[in-house]
Amino acid sequence: MTDLKIILFGTSGAVPTSTRNLISNAIIRDNELFIFDTGEAIQQSMMKNKVGMNRPTHIFISHMHGDHILGLLGLVQTMSLLLRDKPLFIYGPPGISRFLKSNINIFKIKLNFKLIIKEITPGLAVKTKDYKIYAKKANHSILNYSYVFIESNRPGKFYVSKAKKMGIPEGSLWSKLQNGKSIRYKGKLIRPTDVMGKIRPGRKIGISGDTRPSKSLTRFFSSCDVLIHESTFSSEENDLAIERFHSTSEEAATIAKESSSNILILTHFSSRYKDTKPLEKQACKIHRNSIAGYDSMSFKVPYRDEKRLTKSYVLEQTSR
Amino acid sequence: MTDLKIILFGTSGAVPTSTRNLISNAIIRDNELFIFDTGEAIQQSMMKNKVGMNRPTHIFISHMHGDHILGLLGLVQTMSLLLRDKPLFIYGPPGISRFLKSNINIFKIKLNFKLIIKEITPGLAVKTKDYKIYAKKANHSILNYSYVFIESNRPGKFYVSKAKKMGIPEGSLWSKLQNGKSIRYKGKLIRPTDVMGKIRPGRKIGISGDTRPSKSLTRFFSSCDVLIHESTFSSEENDLAIERFHSTSEEAATIAKESSSNILILTHFSSRYKDTKPLEKQACKIHRNSIAGYDSMSFKVPYRDEKRLTKSYVLEQTSR
Numbered sequence: 332m333t334d335l336k337i338i339l340f341g342t343s344g345a346v347p348t349s350t351r352n353l354i355s356n357a358i359i360r361d362n363e364l365f366i367f368d369t370g371e372a373i374q375q376s377m378m379k380n381k382v383g384m385n386r387p388t389h390i391f392i393s394h395m396h397g398d399h400i401l402g403l404l405g406l407v408q409t410m411s412l413l414l415r416d417k418p419l420f421i422y423g424p425p426g427i428s429r430f431l432k433s434n435i436n437i438f439k440i441k442l443n444f445k446l447i448i449k450e451i452t453p454g455l456a457v458k459t460k461d462y463k464i465y466a467k468k469a470n471h472s473i474l475n476y477s478y479v480f481i482e483s484n485r486p487g488k489f490y491v492s493k494a495k496k497m498g499i500p501e502g503s504l505w506s507k508l509q510n511g512k513s514i515r516y517k518g519k520l521i522r523p524t525d526v527m528g529k530i531r532p533g534r535k536i537g538i539s540g541d542t543r544p545s546k547s548l549t550r551f552f553s554s555c556d557v558l559i560h561e562s563t564f565s566s567e568e569n570d571l572a573i574e575r576f577h578s579t580s581e582e583a584a585t586i587a588k589e590s591s592s593n594i595l596i597l598t599h600f601s602s603r604y605k606d607t608k609p610l611e612k613q614a615c616k617i618h619r620n621s622i623a624g625y626d627s628m629s630f631k632v633p634y635r636d637e638k639r640l641t642k643s644y645v646l647e648q649t650s651r
Numbered sequence: 652m653t654d655l656k657i658i659l660f661g662t663s664g665a666v667p668t669s670t671r672n673l674i675s676n677a678i679i680r681d682n683e684l685f686i687f688d689t690g691e692a693i694q695q696s697m698m699k700n701k702v703g704m705n706r707p708t709h710i711f712i713s714h715m716h717g718d719h720i721l722g723l724l725g726l727v728q729t730m731s732l733l734l735r736d737k738p739l740f741i742y743g744p745p746g747i748s749r750f751l752k753s754n755i756n757i758f759k760i761k762l763n764f765k766l767i768i769k770e771i772t773p774g775l776a777v778k779t780k781d782y783k784i785y786a787k788k789a790n791h792s793i794l795n796y797s798y799v800f801i802e803s804n805r806p807g808k809f810y811v812s813k814a815k816k817m818g819i820p821e822g823s824l825w826s827k828l829q830n831g832k833s834i835r836y837k838g839k840l841i842r843p844t845d846v847m848g849k850i851r852p853g854r855k856i857g858i859s860g861d862t863r864p865s866k867s868l869t870r871f872f873s874s875c876d877v878l879i880h881e882s883t884f885s886s887e888e889n890d891l892a893i894e895r896f897h898s899t900s901e902e903a904a905t906i907a908k909e910s911s912s913n914i915l916i917l918t919h920f921s922s923r924y925k926d927t928k929p930l931e932k933q934a935c936k937i938h939r940n941s942i943a944g945y946d947s948m949s950f951k952v953p954y955r956d957e958k959r960l961t962k963s964y965v966l967e968q969t970s971r
Contacts, residue, residue: 345732346694346729346732346733347692347694347695347698347725347729348695348698349695349698349699352692352695353725371691371692371694371695371722371725372667372672372691372692372695374666374667374691375667375668375669375672375691375692378667378668378669379669395757395758396758397724397725397728397758397760398725398728400758401721401724401725401728402691404717404721405667405673405691405717405718405721408717408718408721409666409667412665412666413666426757429757430754430757433753433757434750434754437715437746437749437750437753438715438716438717438720440717
């Protein structure tokens with residue numbers, strides 16, 4: 332059982348407001364931190380949410396617009412001042428390396444930790460035995476990557492009673508079966524499926540960055556447990572959304588619905604919306620499980636086979 | 652009668668805290684905005700304080716450390732997104748121009764307004780008929796400018812009764828006297844001082860940036876109405892203050908006292924201090940009118956000849 336938590340560090344697009352920091356989303360899985368975009372003041376939001384500055388951390392940048400990146404320098408500087416010693420991985424489109432290196436040089440920031448910057452192309456960005464993270468070109472005014480975080484499937488439950496009934500002795504043979512390997516016992520072939528339940532799916536989280544909706548993104552976000560999608564504008568501002576390569580609340584909800592995603596979190600709101608509830612309402616008409624995100628909103632995502640992730644379960648955890 | 656207001660946009664040094672933004676101070680005189688350092692999230696603090704993004708604005712940077720500057724890019728970008736049309740003046744040490752230009756280039760920020768960047772040397776930085784702003788080298792690990800804002804003196808009060816008693820007819824002759832020129836009337840020389848009160852002093856505000864205390868800074872801050880001085884450490888951390896080229900609360904208070912400044916505002920606190928009241932207490936033992944600054948603290952500074960600026964007058968205006 333590995334905890335997976337989502338935290339919204341900032342939910343504003345382009346310009347912050349007095350109550351919303353610029354865009355930044357995070358996943359914490361086990362002790363590892365995955366940050367998607369680093370809007371200004373992310374470091375303060377991390378402090379408020381007691382995330383800490385020395386976790387194993389991967390940062391993914393969607394695109395080279397200031398509102399999505401400008402908190403990165405302060406974050407790197409603060410990590411260094413607070414004596415981070417773990418390497419920091421930063422992934423993003425071309426330009427991210429020049430931005431970091433030139434500013435670290437201008438401010439003569441002395442890093443105590445290794446900074447690994449990877450300018451990535453679409454496709455697999457990170458892979459471990461526990462998860463994979465993929466980038467996909469979205470549809471914005473400049474190159475923007477949407478990301479998905481896909482947790483590896485877990486093997487099915489091991490039924491001790493079944494194994495015992497078949498007379499298989501506890502020990503190395505059980506381990507082999509648990510690790511997905513068939514065994515031969517007393518001349519008989521025994522497959523993992525003979526003593527184990529169905530493979531249990533890992534969790535999938537999608538993060539849109541800035542984008543117009545598209546069919547290929549819908550496929551990319553297929554069956555997300557949680558889809559964090561930009562909703563810069565309300566449906567009334569459809570023309571603006573098209574002009575500025577953004578999505579409306581209805582468009583985000585349509586992507587969530589058509590991708591068979593479960594919970595939709597709307598974010599990256601234009602500063603014109605003091606109240607984002609009307610955008611949530613618009614989205615809910617299309618995709619019932621839609622929630623307007625807000626700064627420091629955080630909730631755990633359960634495994635699908637253990638608990639159903641419902642809107643009310645999210646809201647229970649995040650009572651404002 | 653011209654209003655002059657001080658606002659602290661951020662009061663943290665090096666690293667922000669969950670309640671303190673990074674360092675930034677402002678003076679608003681009439682409609683003009685003067686910002687001293689631009690720590691991360693200054694734009695949000697400006698929004699909270701309803702300062703607006705399109706005032707005539709001069710920004711003064713003390714030194715090229717990230718905690719004093721990193722909010723500048725977001726501020727410039729937001730001003731542009733919100734369609735600022737007035738020129739923006741930025742003054743600072745060498746390096747500030749490269750920082751701004753290279754990042755504006757990286758993010759392809761399209762400016763709607765004229766950006767005038769001046770890398771200054773110590774001495775007079777700005778002069779108008781209403782005020783002068785001077786920079787002085789402080790004593791930090793890298794080149795740091797302290798600044799003083801000095802308002803021009805106002806002429807003394809014009810005593811109508813005296814002018815009438817001397818038989819001088821209302822009109823151009825009165826104007827000449829009011830503008831400080833002597834006149835000849837019915838063969839007699841009449842000096843402005845014959846019909847006017849004493850020259851009324853303008854207000855003076857000092858802002859230290861990051862520095863160790865010094866005799867030359869004490870002279871520079873001579874007779875400030877308000878001195879905003881860094882107090883990174885409490886007196887117990889004197890060794891750290893020396894090692895890192897900062898001041899303690901007692902040192903800030905000693906500068907305030909020896910410069911015959913009136914109100915001392917302590918700021919740029921190390922993130923180790925959750926409560927800054929103990930630092931205020933230490934300062935008050937040396938300079939009674941000392942106040943620990945906090946984010947969004949703001950107060951008006953009256954003319955010396957109209958109202959005495961006392962600590963209680965400041966606190967009345969700034970009830971937390």
